[in-house]
Amino acid sequence: xxxxxxxxxxxxxxxxxxxxxxxxxxxxxxxxxxxxxxxxxxxxxxxxxxxxxxxxxxxxxxxxxxxxxxxxxxxxxxxxxxxxxxxxxxxxxxxxxxxxxxxxxxxxxxxxxxxxxxxxxxxxxxxxxxxxx
Amino acid sequence: xxxxxxxxxxxxxxxxxxxxxxxxxxxxxxxxxxxxxxxxxxxxxxxxxxxxxxxxxxxxxxxxxxxxxxxxxxxxxxxxxxxxxxxxxxxxxxxxxxxxxxxxxxxxxxxxxxxxxxxxxxxxxxxxxxxxx
DNA sequence: AAATTCAAGTTGTATATACAACTTTTTAAA
DNA sequence: TTTAAAAAGTTGTATATACAACTTGAATTT
Numbered sequence: 001x002x003x004x005x006x007x008x009x010x011x012x013x014x015x016x017x018x019x020x021x022x023x024x025x026x027x028x029x030x031x032x033x034x035x036x037x038x039x040x041x042x043x044x045x046x047x048x049x050x051x052x053x054x055x056x057x058x059x060x061x062x063x064x065x066x067x068x069x070x071x072x073x074x075x076x077x078x079x080x081x082x083x084x085x086x087x088x089x090x091x092x093x094x095x096x097x098x099x100x101x102x103x104x105x106x107x108x109x110x111x112x113x114x115x116x117x118x119x120x121x122x123x124x125x126x127x128x129x130x131x132x133x
Numbered sequence: 134x135x136x137x138x139x140x141x142x143x144x145x146x147x148x149x150x151x152x153x154x155x156x157x158x159x160x161x162x163x164x165x166x167x168x169x170x171x172x173x174x175x176x177x178x179x180x181x182x183x184x185x186x187x188x189x190x191x192x193x194x195x196x197x198x199x200x201x202x203x204x205x206x207x208x209x210x211x212x213x214x215x216x217x218x219x220x221x222x223x224x225x226x227x228x229x230x231x232x233x234x235x236x237x238x239x240x241x242x243x244x245x246x247x248x249x250x251x252x253x254x255x256x257x258x259x260x261x262x263x264x265x266x
Numbered sequence: 267a268a269a270t271t272c273a274a275g276t277t278g279t280a281t282a283t284a285c286a287a288c289t290t291t292t293t294a295a296a
Numbered sequence: 297t298t299t300a301a302a303a304a305g306t307t308g309t310a311t312a313t314a315c316a317a318c319t320t321g322a323a324t325t326t
Contacts, residue, residue: 002240005175009246010157010168012258013150015193018313019265020143025314034281035143042138053304060148065283067306072281085291086304107135113142113265121264124257125145131254132152132246151283158284167311186274198313200276205311218321219274 020113027109031102036061038102040069041078041091045099049090052081146261153246160242164235169194171235173202174211174224178232182223185214 024035033041043058044050056066070089073079078095082088091099114122157168166174176191177183189199203222206212211228214220224232247255 001236003243005172005179007243007255008172008175008239009243009250009255009258010150010153011172011192012262013146013153014169014312016258016261016265017143017146017150018193020146022314024143036147036282039138039141039144042141046138051304059144060151061282062284063305064285064307067304068281068283071306103134106141110136110140110142116264116266117142117261118264121261122140122142124260125142125149127257128149128250128254129145131249131251132149133249147282155284169312184274194312195314196275197277197315200274201311201313204276 023112024106024109027105028102031098031105033098033102037069037073038106040066040073041095041099041102042106044079044089044091045096049088052087052089055089156245157239157242160238161235164231164238166231166235170202170206171239173199173206174228174232174235175239177212177222177224178229182221185220185222188222 021035024038028035028038039059040055043055047054047058052066052070053063055061055070056063059066061069070079070081073095074081077092078098080090080092080095117125154168157171161168161171172192173188176188180187180191185199185203186196188194188203189196192199194202203212203214206228207214210225211231212222213225213228214222250258
Protein backbone atom coordinates (compact mmCIF):
# COMPACT_ATOMS: atom_id res chain seq x y z
CA UNK A 1 0.00 0.00 0.00
CA UNK A 2 1.20 3.42 -0.96
CA UNK A 3 -0.38 4.97 2.12
CA UNK A 4 -1.56 3.61 5.42
CA UNK A 5 -5.06 4.16 6.68
CA UNK A 6 -3.75 6.14 9.60
CA UNK A 7 -2.39 8.64 7.13
CA UNK A 8 -5.82 9.41 5.70
CA UNK A 9 -5.94 13.18 5.55
CA UNK A 10 -9.72 13.28 5.48
CA UNK A 11 -10.39 11.30 8.61
CA UNK A 12 -7.57 13.00 10.47
CA UNK A 13 -8.84 16.49 9.78
CA UNK A 14 -12.36 15.37 10.62
CA UNK A 15 -11.09 14.09 13.93
CA UNK A 16 -9.15 17.26 14.67
CA UNK A 17 -12.17 19.42 14.01
CA UNK A 18 -14.25 17.23 16.32
CA UNK A 19 -11.70 17.75 19.07
CA UNK A 20 -11.61 21.51 18.63
CA UNK A 21 -15.39 21.68 18.51
CA UNK A 22 -15.54 19.67 21.71
CA UNK A 23 -13.53 22.31 23.52
CA UNK A 24 -15.78 25.06 22.22
CA UNK A 25 -18.94 23.15 23.08
CA UNK A 26 -17.76 22.78 26.64
CA UNK A 27 -17.80 26.50 27.27
CA UNK A 28 -20.96 26.92 25.19
CA UNK A 29 -22.91 24.35 27.14
CA UNK A 30 -24.95 26.85 29.11
CA UNK A 31 -25.98 28.93 26.13
CA UNK A 32 -28.18 26.64 24.06
CA UNK A 33 -26.32 27.58 20.90
CA UNK A 34 -24.02 25.62 18.64
CA UNK A 35 -20.49 26.45 17.55
CA UNK A 36 -21.63 27.00 14.04
CA UNK A 37 -24.46 29.31 14.99
CA UNK A 38 -22.13 31.25 17.24
CA UNK A 39 -19.74 31.69 14.35
CA UNK A 40 -22.54 33.03 12.18
CA UNK A 41 -23.57 35.50 14.88
CA UNK A 42 -19.97 36.67 15.22
CA UNK A 43 -19.74 37.05 11.46
CA UNK A 44 -22.84 39.22 11.40
CA UNK A 45 -21.46 41.22 14.28
CA UNK A 46 -18.43 42.01 12.18
CA UNK A 47 -20.18 42.52 8.87
CA UNK A 48 -23.29 44.36 9.97
CA UNK A 49 -26.19 44.14 7.52
CA UNK A 50 -25.37 41.80 4.66
CA UNK A 51 -26.95 39.50 2.15
CA UNK A 52 -27.46 35.98 3.42
CA UNK A 53 -25.10 34.65 0.78
CA UNK A 54 -22.27 36.73 2.15
CA UNK A 55 -22.27 34.67 5.32
CA UNK A 56 -21.76 31.47 3.39
CA UNK A 57 -19.06 33.08 1.32
CA UNK A 58 -17.10 34.27 4.34
CA UNK A 59 -17.43 31.01 6.26
CA UNK A 60 -17.33 28.69 3.24
CA UNK A 61 -20.65 27.18 4.13
CA UNK A 62 -23.10 25.66 1.69
CA UNK A 63 -26.16 27.73 0.82
CA UNK A 64 -28.53 25.21 2.34
CA UNK A 65 -26.57 25.07 5.57
CA UNK A 66 -26.74 28.84 5.86
CA UNK A 67 -30.40 28.89 4.98
CA UNK A 68 -31.31 26.46 7.73
CA UNK A 69 -29.12 28.13 10.30
CA UNK A 70 -30.51 31.54 9.51
CA UNK A 71 -33.98 30.17 10.03
CA UNK A 72 -33.00 28.81 13.45
CA UNK A 73 -31.33 32.04 14.48
CA UNK A 74 -34.31 34.07 13.34
CA UNK A 75 -36.66 31.88 15.35
CA UNK A 76 -34.61 32.65 18.45
CA UNK A 77 -34.85 36.37 17.67
CA UNK A 78 -31.11 36.79 17.38
CA UNK A 79 -31.19 38.00 13.81
CA UNK A 80 -33.55 40.00 11.67
CA UNK A 81 -34.17 39.33 8.01
CA UNK A 82 -35.69 41.68 5.45
CA UNK A 83 -38.53 40.24 3.46
CA UNK A 84 -37.06 40.98 0.06
CA UNK A 85 -36.47 38.18 -2.40
CA UNK A 86 -32.81 38.20 -1.48
CA UNK A 87 -32.91 39.07 2.17
CA UNK A 88 -30.53 41.23 4.10
CA UNK A 89 -29.57 39.81 7.46
CA UNK A 90 -28.51 41.59 10.60
CA UNK A 91 -28.32 41.00 14.32
CA UNK A 92 -31.22 42.07 16.48
CA UNK A 93 -30.51 43.85 19.75
CA UNK A 94 -30.93 40.53 21.50
CA UNK A 95 -28.45 39.07 19.05
CA UNK A 96 -25.96 41.83 19.79
CA UNK A 97 -26.41 41.30 23.52
CA UNK A 98 -25.81 37.59 23.12
CA UNK A 99 -22.68 38.16 21.08
CA UNK A 100 -21.33 40.43 23.79
CA UNK A 101 -21.87 37.69 26.35
CA UNK A 102 -20.50 34.98 24.09
CA UNK A 103 -17.28 36.71 23.09
CA UNK A 104 -15.51 36.32 26.44
CA UNK A 105 -16.68 32.69 26.64
CA UNK A 106 -15.41 32.01 23.16
CA UNK A 107 -12.14 33.67 24.12
CA UNK A 108 -11.83 31.24 27.00
CA UNK A 109 -12.19 28.33 24.60
CA UNK A 110 -9.69 29.93 22.26
CA UNK A 111 -7.29 30.35 25.18
CA UNK A 112 -7.49 26.63 25.87
CA UNK A 113 -7.01 25.75 22.21
CA UNK A 114 -4.18 28.20 21.70
CA UNK A 115 -2.48 26.90 24.79
CA UNK A 116 -2.54 23.43 23.31
CA UNK A 117 -1.58 24.55 19.85
CA UNK A 118 1.05 27.16 20.70
CA UNK A 119 2.44 29.44 18.05
CA UNK A 120 3.68 26.41 16.21
CA UNK A 121 0.27 24.77 15.99
CA UNK A 122 -1.40 27.97 14.85
CA UNK A 123 1.20 28.25 12.15
CA UNK A 124 0.34 24.68 11.16
CA UNK A 125 -3.29 25.63 10.62
CA UNK A 126 -2.24 28.60 8.53
CA UNK A 127 -0.01 26.33 6.54
CA UNK A 128 -2.86 23.91 5.87
CA UNK A 129 -5.14 26.75 4.86
CA UNK A 130 -2.56 28.07 2.46
CA UNK A 131 -2.11 24.66 0.93
CA UNK A 132 -5.65 23.34 0.84
CA UNK A 133 -7.25 26.62 -0.18
CA UNK B 134 -10.92 41.77 21.15
CA UNK B 135 -8.25 39.36 22.16
CA UNK B 136 -8.84 37.25 19.06
CA UNK B 137 -10.44 37.91 15.73
CA UNK B 138 -13.22 35.74 14.38
CA UNK B 139 -11.07 34.66 11.50
CA UNK B 140 -8.72 33.10 14.02
CA UNK B 141 -11.40 30.76 15.37
CA UNK B 142 -9.69 27.41 15.54
CA UNK B 143 -12.96 25.50 15.51
CA UNK B 144 -14.43 26.94 12.36
CA UNK B 145 -11.08 26.80 10.58
CA UNK B 146 -10.55 23.13 11.28
CA UNK B 147 -14.15 22.43 10.34
CA UNK B 148 -13.58 24.18 7.06
CA UNK B 149 -10.33 22.33 6.38
CA UNK B 150 -11.96 18.99 6.96
CA UNK B 151 -14.80 19.93 4.61
CA UNK B 152 -12.24 20.72 1.92
CA UNK B 153 -10.36 17.46 2.38
CA UNK B 154 -13.60 15.49 2.41
CA UNK B 155 -14.62 17.20 -0.79
CA UNK B 156 -11.54 15.85 -2.54
CA UNK B 157 -12.24 12.36 -1.28
CA UNK B 158 -15.90 12.53 -2.23
CA UNK B 159 -14.96 13.43 -5.77
CA UNK B 160 -13.22 10.15 -6.37
CA UNK B 161 -15.82 8.27 -4.35
CA UNK B 162 -18.72 9.60 -6.35
CA UNK B 163 -19.28 6.45 -8.36
CA UNK B 164 -19.26 4.09 -5.40
CA UNK B 165 -22.32 5.06 -3.39
CA UNK B 166 -20.31 5.12 -0.20
CA UNK B 167 -19.28 7.92 2.11
CA UNK B 168 -15.80 8.87 3.29
CA UNK B 169 -16.63 7.83 6.78
CA UNK B 170 -18.00 4.45 5.77
CA UNK B 171 -14.96 3.86 3.59
CA UNK B 172 -12.72 4.61 6.54
CA UNK B 173 -14.58 2.07 8.64
CA UNK B 174 -14.26 -0.58 5.93
CA UNK B 175 -10.53 0.13 5.69
CA UNK B 176 -10.23 -0.12 9.44
CA UNK B 177 -11.92 -3.51 9.45
CA UNK B 178 -9.69 -4.60 6.61
CA UNK B 179 -6.69 -3.85 8.79
CA UNK B 180 -8.08 -5.17 12.07
CA UNK B 181 -9.91 -8.27 10.89
CA UNK B 182 -12.62 -9.47 13.26
CA UNK B 183 -13.10 -7.04 16.13
CA UNK B 184 -15.64 -5.80 18.60
CA UNK B 185 -17.71 -2.94 17.31
CA UNK B 186 -16.36 -0.66 19.99
CA UNK B 187 -12.84 -1.14 18.70
CA UNK B 188 -13.76 0.71 15.51
CA UNK B 189 -14.87 3.75 17.43
CA UNK B 190 -11.79 3.60 19.59
CA UNK B 191 -9.42 3.53 16.63
CA UNK B 192 -11.22 6.25 14.69
CA UNK B 193 -12.30 8.31 17.70
CA UNK B 194 -15.93 8.04 16.74
CA UNK B 195 -18.85 8.19 19.12
CA UNK B 196 -20.58 4.89 19.91
CA UNK B 197 -23.83 6.01 18.33
CA UNK B 198 -22.09 7.09 15.13
CA UNK B 199 -20.42 3.70 14.84
CA UNK B 200 -23.65 1.90 15.65
CA UNK B 201 -25.54 3.63 12.86
CA UNK B 202 -22.76 3.23 10.34
CA UNK B 203 -22.37 -0.45 11.12
CA UNK B 204 -26.05 -0.89 10.50
CA UNK B 205 -25.77 0.80 7.11
CA UNK B 206 -22.73 -1.23 6.14
CA UNK B 207 -24.42 -4.45 7.21
CA UNK B 208 -27.47 -3.64 5.14
CA UNK B 209 -25.24 -3.30 2.08
CA UNK B 210 -23.69 -6.69 2.87
CA UNK B 211 -20.21 -5.29 3.25
CA UNK B 212 -19.80 -6.42 6.84
CA UNK B 213 -20.97 -9.32 8.91
CA UNK B 214 -21.92 -9.08 12.55
CA UNK B 215 -22.20 -11.88 15.08
CA UNK B 216 -25.42 -12.02 16.99
CA UNK B 217 -23.87 -12.00 20.43
CA UNK B 218 -24.75 -9.27 22.88
CA UNK B 219 -21.51 -7.52 22.06
CA UNK B 220 -21.10 -8.30 18.41
CA UNK B 221 -17.90 -9.03 16.57
CA UNK B 222 -17.66 -7.29 13.22
CA UNK B 223 -15.78 -8.31 10.12
CA UNK B 224 -15.81 -7.67 6.41
CA UNK B 225 -17.79 -9.98 4.17
CA UNK B 226 -16.26 -11.19 0.94
CA UNK B 227 -18.17 -8.47 -0.85
CA UNK B 228 -16.73 -6.01 1.65
CA UNK B 229 -13.23 -7.25 1.00
CA UNK B 230 -13.78 -6.96 -2.75
CA UNK B 231 -15.04 -3.42 -2.35
CA UNK B 232 -12.07 -2.44 -0.23
CA UNK B 233 -9.74 -3.77 -2.90
CA UNK B 234 -11.45 -1.62 -5.49
CA UNK B 235 -11.59 1.41 -3.22
CA UNK B 236 -7.97 1.42 -2.11
CA UNK B 237 -6.54 2.63 -5.43
CA UNK B 238 -9.27 5.25 -5.67
CA UNK B 239 -8.56 6.45 -2.18
CA UNK B 240 -4.88 6.56 -3.04
CA UNK B 241 -5.71 8.86 -5.94
CA UNK B 242 -7.48 11.22 -3.55
CA UNK B 243 -4.57 10.99 -1.16
CA UNK B 244 -2.19 11.80 -4.02
CA UNK B 245 -4.14 14.97 -4.73
CA UNK B 246 -4.22 15.95 -1.08
CA UNK B 247 -0.57 15.16 -0.48
CA UNK B 248 0.37 17.14 -3.55
CA UNK B 249 -1.39 20.14 -2.08
CA UNK B 250 -0.08 19.60 1.41
CA UNK B 251 3.49 18.56 0.62
CA UNK B 252 5.74 17.22 3.33
CA UNK B 253 5.33 20.47 5.16
CA UNK B 254 1.55 20.27 5.30
CA UNK B 255 1.60 16.65 6.42
CA UNK B 256 3.94 17.66 9.19
CA UNK B 257 1.47 20.36 10.13
CA UNK B 258 -1.28 17.78 10.59
CA UNK B 259 1.02 15.66 12.72
CA UNK B 260 1.84 18.71 14.74
CA UNK B 261 -1.83 19.47 15.34
CA UNK B 262 -2.50 15.88 16.32
CA UNK B 263 0.35 15.94 18.78
CA UNK B 264 -0.93 19.15 20.30
CA UNK B 265 -4.67 18.60 20.31
CA UNK B 266 -4.52 14.95 21.30
C1' DA C 267 -25.63 -16.13 45.05
C1' DA C 268 -28.03 -11.68 44.92
C1' DA C 269 -27.48 -6.94 44.27
C1' DT C 270 -24.97 -3.25 42.45
C1' DT C 271 -22.19 -1.16 39.24
C1' DC C 272 -20.17 -0.76 34.84
C1' DA C 273 -19.44 -1.00 29.93
C1' DA C 274 -21.17 -1.42 25.31
C1' DG C 275 -24.86 -0.92 22.25
C1' DT C 276 -29.20 1.25 20.67
C1' DT C 277 -32.43 4.82 19.97
C1' DG C 278 -34.36 9.61 20.18
C1' DT C 279 -33.54 14.34 19.20
C1' DA C 280 -31.23 18.19 17.26
C1' DT C 281 -27.92 20.27 14.33
C1' DA C 282 -24.29 20.10 10.35
C1' DT C 283 -23.32 18.95 5.91
C1' DA C 284 -23.63 17.71 0.88
C1' DC C 285 -26.04 17.43 -3.15
C1' DA C 286 -29.95 17.53 -6.14
C1' DA C 287 -34.24 19.51 -7.57
C1' DC C 288 -36.94 23.30 -7.66
C1' DT C 289 -38.40 28.45 -7.30
C1' DT C 290 -37.68 33.11 -7.84
C1' DT C 291 -35.47 37.12 -9.38
C1' DT C 292 -31.92 39.31 -11.84
C1' DT C 293 -28.89 39.79 -15.61
C1' DA C 294 -27.51 38.96 -20.15
C1' DA C 295 -28.44 37.83 -24.84
C1' DA C 296 -31.17 37.55 -28.91
C1' DT D 297 -38.48 43.49 -25.34
C1' DT D 298 -38.85 38.83 -25.02
C1' DT D 299 -36.12 35.01 -23.95
C1' DA D 300 -32.35 32.54 -22.01
C1' DA D 301 -29.04 31.93 -18.56
C1' DA D 302 -27.22 32.69 -14.12
C1' DA D 303 -27.44 33.40 -9.22
C1' DA D 304 -29.49 33.01 -4.68
C1' DG D 305 -32.64 30.81 -1.72
C1' DT D 306 -35.46 26.82 -0.21
C1' DT D 307 -36.62 22.15 0.47
C1' DG D 308 -36.01 17.02 0.26
C1' DT D 309 -33.05 13.23 1.31
C1' DA D 310 -29.22 10.96 3.31
C1' DT D 311 -25.37 10.70 6.34
C1' DA D 312 -22.36 12.58 10.39
C1' DT D 313 -22.15 14.03 14.85
C1' DA D 314 -23.14 14.93 19.88
C1' DC D 315 -25.48 13.97 23.86
C1' DA D 316 -28.94 11.95 26.75
C1' DA D 317 -31.82 8.17 28.04
C1' DC D 318 -32.44 3.59 27.99
C1' DT D 319 -31.26 -1.62 27.57
C1' DT D 320 -28.63 -5.49 28.33
C1' DG D 321 -25.24 -8.46 29.64
C1' DA D 322 -20.80 -8.75 32.45
C1' DA D 323 -18.05 -7.88 36.28
C1' DT D 324 -17.67 -6.71 40.97
C1' DT D 325 -19.09 -6.31 45.55
C1' DT D 326 -21.33 -7.67 49.57
